[in-house]
Amino acid sequence: MRVSIICVLILGFFSHCLCDRLNLVGTNNNIFNVMQYGAHGDGKTDDAQAFLRAWNSTCAAQGSATLVIPANKIFLVTNLLFNGGDCKATSINIKLQGNIVAPSKEAWKDTSHWINIEYINGLTIDGTNTGGLDGHGSTWWPCKTCPRPVVLSFHSCNKLNVNGLRISNSPGAHISINGCDGATFSNVLVNSPGTSPNTDGFDISSSKNILIKDSTIHAGDDCIAINGGSSYINATNVACGPGHGISIGSLGKGKSHEEVEEVHVKNCSFTDTTNGARIKTFPGGSGFARKITFEQIQLTNVKNAIIIDQHYGIKIDAESAVQVSDVTYQGFSGTGAGDLAINLNCESCLNIVLNKISIVPSQPKTQLHTICKNFHGTITSTVPKVTCS
Numbered sequence: 001m002r003v004s005i006i007c008v009l010i011l012g013f014f015s016h017c018l019c020d021r022l023n024l025v026g027t028n029n030n031i032f033n034v035m036q037y038g039a040h041g042d043g044k045t046d047d048a049q050a051f052l053r054a055w056n057s058t059c060a061a062q063g064s065a066t067l068v069i070p071a072n073k074i075f076l077v078t079n080l081l082f083n084g085g086d087c088k089a090t091s092i093n094i095k096l097q098g099n100i101v102a103p104s105k106e107a108w109k110d111t112s113h114w115i116n117i118e119y120i121n122g123l124t125i126d127g128t129n130t131g132g133l134d135g136h137g138s139t140w141w142p143c144k145t146c147p148r149p150v151v152l153s154f155h156s157c158n159k160l161n162v163n164g165l166r167i168s169n170s171p172g173a174h175i176s177i178n179g180c181d182g183a184t185f186s187n188v189l190v191n192s193p194g195t196s197p198n199t200d201g202f203d204i205s206s207s208k209n210i211l212i213k214d215s216t217i218h219a220g221d222d223c224i225a226i227n228g229g230s231s232y233i234n235a236t237n238v239a240c241g242p243g244h245g246i247s248i249g250s251l252g253k254g255k256s257h258e259e260v261e262e263v264h265v266k267n268c269s270f271t272d273t274t275n276g277a278r279i280k281t282f283p284g285g286s287g288f289a290r291k292i293t294f295e296q297i298q299l300t301n302v303k304n305a306i307i308i309d310q311h312y313g314i315k316i317d318a319e320s321a322v323q324v325s326d327v328t329y330q331g332f333s334g335t336g337a338g339d340l341a342i343n344l345n346c347e348s349c350l351n352i353v354l355n356k357i358s359i360v361p362s363q364p365k366t367q368l369h370t371i372c373k374n375f376h377g378t379i380t381s382t383v384p385k386v387t388c389s
């Protein structure tokens with residue numbers, strides 16, 4: 001207790017954290033610094049084992065425990081798995097103040113994920129604007145046929161809270177959320193080039209009660225992808241672009257049955273993205289995407305600002321389709337690029353509402369078009385004008 005009070009006092013005067021050193025001498029209050037466990041932080045030595053030893057102590061602590069990855073250091077780690085299944089600690093906080101970097105492609109041990117966090121309830125991760133995760137994706141991107149790993153994967157983590165995380169250059173998706181109930185991500189910065197392949201910002205599946213807010217996503221694929229088995233997913237105050245927009249699906253691939261409901265996207269912006277609000281389903285699938293709202297959306301030079309594509313992947317006519325229903329697009333304004341501003345390419349659409357949509361061309365002397373097929377719903381105050389067939 002006394003040490004932490006001293007730390008707080010000292011921190012008030014010095015920008016460098018002397019706590020690290022104090023911890024090295026031994027005393028701590030359930031604070032486990034990776035440096036105590038042999039991490040080098042030199043950006044060259046593989047610190048994965050040190051991280052795992054520190055994780056083991058954090059996990060085994062009584063009460064609440066904190067794992068510290070200190071500032072002003074670069075930690076090279078190969079793969080990490082933090083499994084909370086057998087933890088004694090009742091709540092765990094990870095303070096990510098330094099930088100964690102991935103090795104180049106050849107040195108990866110697990111090519112599906114880099115940092116895996118699973119079976120932890122009540123985990124909080126606090127980042128800072130100095131540190132973060134760098135997936136060294138540039139060594140992967142040229143390989144078009146490689147299955148590209150996810151940088152940070154959460155599986156079966158309930159009551160998760162991630163704040164201030166910076167994550168860049170992922171080989172594949174930046175953050176994957178699977179099988180989680182209750183997660184808030186705020187002030188997250190995802191940063192990869194628009195040309196980097198398959199680098200989704202967030203990839204959500206089989207999860208519920210997820211909120212992404214006050215965040216910025218620059219990616220080479222979907223800013224947020226919401227996949228099957230997900231419900232009560234909100235995105236608020238998110239700036240997306242470059243990227244492929246916020247996507248529900250694709251759903252129904254390989255005739256699968258998939259369900260997504262209660263998705264609410266509010267006060268988000270799209271800048272230079274290839275899509276804005278997108279729902280995509282494969283012909284032949286079943287299930288639904290329903291109770292979805294996109295509102296207060298600012299557009300800058302966006303292709304396909306509103307798109308429902310029920311012929312995703314294949315263009316064939318199939319007997320079944322994932323049903324898209326109760327979807328509202330309200331309050332879209334700004335500029336569109338390309339040909340199409342609104343594409344409602346439906347197969348099974350019910351109660352789709354477009355209201356107060358105003359999209360003008362970003363380039364002078366160009367025109368924006370719309371497509372609307374098999375549509376059931378209402379369209380009011382919408383520019384460009386939508387005519388359904």
Ligand SMILES: *[C@@H]1O[C@H](CO)[C@@H](O)[C@H](O)[C@H]1NC(C)=O
Pocket residue numbers: 049052053056
């Ligand atoms: C962490 O704990 C697990 C389970 O107790 C053990 O198998 C593993 O070897 C430990 N890892 C390290 C790096 O100490």
Ligand SMILES: *[C@@H]1O[C@H](CO)[C@@H](O)[C@H](O)[C@H]1NC(C)=O
Pocket residue numbers: 210211233234264266
């Ligand atoms: C998600 O958005 C809906 C609709 O705006 C709102 O009713 C709900 O409270 C939001 N949930 C969270 C966790 O933000």
Ligand SMILES: *[C@@H]1O[C@H](CO)[C@@H](O)[C@H](O)[C@H]1NC(C)=O
Pocket residue numbers: 214237238239267
């Ligand atoms: C909308 O989002 C922007 C930035 O993303 C933020 O500055 C603004 O406060 C938000 N507005 C509301 C009403 O939440």
